[in-house]
Amino acid sequence: MTTQTEHDALAVVRLGFDAFAAGDLVALSELFEKDANWRAAPAGVLPGDCIGRDAILAMFAQLGSETHGEFHVTPHTFAASGNQVFVSTTDYGKRNGKTLEGDQVLVFTVVDGKVREVKFYEHDHPATAAFWS
Numbered sequence: 001m002t003t004q005t006e007h008d009a010l011a012v013v014r015l016g017f018d019a020f021a022a023g024d025l026v027a028l029s030e031l032f033e034k035d036a037n038w039r040a041a042p043a044g045v046l047p048g049d050c051i052g053r054d055a056i057l058a059m060f061a062q063l064g065s066e067t068h069g070e071f072h073v074t075p076h077t078f079a080a081s082g083n084q085v086f087v088s089t090t091d092y093g094k095r096n097g098k099t100l101e102g103d104q105v106l107v108f109t110v111v112d113g114k115v116r117e118v119k120f121y122e123h124d125h126p127a128t129a130a131f132w133s
Contacts, residue, residue, distance in 0.1 A: 006080035009110035013085040016115065017075050025057050032056060033114045040120035044132025070094040083110050093131065100131040
């Protein structure tokens, strides 16, 4: 049985994926706390950890600009436990003659209706780093 906290956290994360797919940085901005953190390993031109909402949104914009709009993410499975939401995804992109198709898991911490932290785990970091290099 899903608790109300889990239901609410899932709804926030689903809205985030919808906003990302639509390229709606304004909606994404409203879903992240000002001091939110994105935790990831650096990959080529991508910084890895992003501290603060503005840095996270800048990284999202960079994904689009680096791929000339040829980057998207498909979420497959959502699960929640308390205020944490786990999402398995596949991302796709084209950049500088290279193609990316990579699986990952993201762990979102949602507090008071906003994303406080995201931990990003890649299945094949070397392949992802090569794509973004």
